[in-house]
Amino acid sequence: MKKRSRLVIVLLVVLMCGYFLYPTFKWYGGVPESTKELATGSNVQIKEYSRGQASRDLRALKELVAKDPLTTLPSEYGYLKDVAKANYKAMKKPVPKTWTIEALFGGFYNEQDLFDSCEEYYRTELLELKNLSTKALQLGLDLRGGMSILLEADVAAYEAKKGASVSSAEVTAAIKQDIEILEKRIDQFGVSEPVIRLQGTDQILVEVPGAADPERVNSFLRGKGSLVFKMVDSTLTSELEAYYKNNPSEVYTDSGVLKQPEFLPAGKIAAGYYVSDSYGIDELESFVVLEEEVGLDGSHLESATTGTDGITGRPVVNFQLDSVGGDVFYKLTSTHVGDTLAVVMDGKVKAMATINEGIRNSVQISGFDAAEANDLAIVLRTAALPIELTVSSQQAVGATLGEDAVNVGLKAIAIGLVLVILLMFAYYSASGLIANLALLFNMVIMISVLSAFNFTLTLTSVAGLILTLGMAVDTNVIIFERIKEERRLGKSDIASIKAGFDKAFWTVMDANITTIIAALVLSQLGSSSVKGFANTLAIGIVSSVFTALFVSHLIFDATVADREGKKLHISWRKN
């Protein structure tokens, strides 16, 4: 291969590493811990937070304008200037030269507009960080603490319930519904977003980072979602809509939770009506005033399915209640004909329907499109999982142990690296430094490939990383020994470098291809913890061959071969 093309390839790899490593550097270097926590939270939490911040800012601005409209705009609200400027231009009004509070307010159409701009600012900031976090190299549960649970479908119980034997395809279908339901329950769950995915045909892997509180996890996995039916107070609902419209800063508290207005009488509560948007986040549609008293508890739900109305062809949701629930529901619906009934999940209104007549066990609700109907059916089903789950294996690591593991890993890497670097220099003199440079570059490549493929860094992959340290220099060792031998035969420095690289090429390839076979088999067949190790090892082998054949070769060429009279230092001895 030509020297120039080798240089181009090395430079391309350097650029690629920079590109993939940048998010990791930025995430671990520039983001404060508290912001990290917020940004890794669920979308719902991000929304709550931005709404809270926006309410706080809006209230503060209103206080300021009431006190003295001509005060200059404090710098913490400077982010609003750009939006205001754009609005001034859109209104075809001159953009003010000095930004007073009054000038800022003039730049918005109304208070709601100002509130939305504040919210958007905070939301965009956090969503960008969240995006960054998915590109950065993340630590596995064993390094930052957390819980990983492998759940298995209880097929026997499912068959008993169905009264017939079920095929594995049916089990998989049921378990996929379980996953959908568990994902819907994430909202009610702690700080970080758990990972839930299908493993094999009848298992679910749940990984909960950070929080290793078994009680919380159990309530998340087993506990029924808090689903209730409540009656809607339509008079107060329209009053509430009007009130919020006039006072956008009074809708949320600082933490982004709905504020209960004072005019509501006891026994009535304000709640949001949410519809899932295209991202799967609950989007607030409107506000509703509900009776605080529960009309019917969701535990009486037996099943929920979607279907189409035979006459209108519109999607409907059917659900069945048990006999006790049927009695309660009949009493409720027959006394409230003409009123609106709300389906409330974790305090959020998910669906509303007008009651036409008294209904007993079998209920049908209509009035939405197919996607919404499917969504509601899932919400209704969260009252019970289609197929029960049993714990197949569970691993939980407390945060302290995780922190210790990170420290141990870093320490072992540092010491190993220093030892290897010293050894190489001691044995190969200046050429050892070339190998060391290649070794460091190798580490950088490995970490950037790990980030690029979104692998999480676990304790076993750290072990793989450390092992690769030792093995990475090996390729250089094979080549160096060959160069030494060629030189002993009396060849010139330049000729022995060329012969050394050429003759060692197939040795290096054969030796590393066999190792990579072992690593790839391991990454396909090993258990999940072993897979992390195997992936790191495989990446390490490829990148160590690359660094030896390209990077070391290039440096040799640049330092010895291209300079007349420059001597090759590959040993401390004369020969």
Place this chain on the structure above:
Amino acid sequence: MLKKDIPVIKYRWYAWALAIILLIVGVGSLVLNGGFNLGVDFESGLSQRIQLAPAGLSVTYSGSDDATLSIAGSALTLEIRGAEGVSSTVFKSSAYPTSADLASALNKVGKISAVAINGSLQTEDLLSGYGFPATLSSEATELNFKASGNTTIEDIRVALNSLGNVKVQTVGATADQTFQVRLGIKDNDTQSTMEEAVKLALDAHFGKGNVVVLQSDYIGAKFSASLVSSSVLAIIVAMALILVYIWFRFRFAYAVSSLIALVHDVLMLLGVISLFRFEFSSTTIAALLTIIGYSLNNTIVIFDRIRENVSLNKDASLAVQINKSVTQSLSRTIMSAVTTLAAIIPLAVFATGDIKMFAVNMGFGILFGTYSSNLLAPSMLYWISKAQKKANVVEKVDQAK
């Protein structure tokens, strides 16, 4: 550069005799010990890492909101989520150095009451085990603090005696007061009943709340069965693929000799694991496969040299060629083993648990791998080649490359 070649072929009988003796020792220890010391992933059951750490603070919450306590670094964070939103308070060890300070600070928060069980414990010693962030309720949540103690492995065994067959190991230094506890599944046990049973037994012996669970792993019976079969499959598949590759790149005699060397490495490492009662876990499988890769790497470098020397000088006897090749590769063999050991040893020294064992196994594996690639594989190649000649298979010099 050595003046004379190492007489590998001359001493081949001694090299194999030593290997076979060690192998017999390994098999003997396996029989005497009644099998491997299987890790929790291979033997279904519960494995917990526990630390004895006195409870220094007991916290209750009488409100209806969702109150949680979490520990990060040396700071305690209280978070209350309710209809009015989230309020979060951080108590840093610099401002609240002792558990008594924490208790008085926590008591100032509405509906929280905290009692310092031992007020002199240091905030920076707070332990965040399994169960944190903890949800507070009217039932007391206890916070534990690292402390020195003199509990021995025997005390833990006594405490857990009622649970039947329990295995206990010390983790780290005695001062850490950390132990690994393992027990098998009995009928109708679930992960929560087993965790509960261990907790009750420890509470009864060491006082309520004085033991922190750092890590808790539960492996169901079905999971461990599938792990065994997939691990055995992984090793067989890896060996088969490697055999095919060497056969394709070299010749049959080379492939078989290197494979026999690999079998030696695997058996020797298994012997050591059995002899020293090392735990056999899924990271052991990882170590075994890495050693297969590593030793093969060594063998191939030497075989590559033998092939090259044979094609360069067709007249010399195979024994001389082998001796020469092993000697030529010697400094590379040593450097490779030394650098890999240099990277592995810090891990064996500083790490704990599975990773430490992985590093220790790797260390032994590197020694066995180096032995087999330099002494066993070349002599096996010598024997097979001679046998092939005897069987009138015309020895053709490999012309590859």
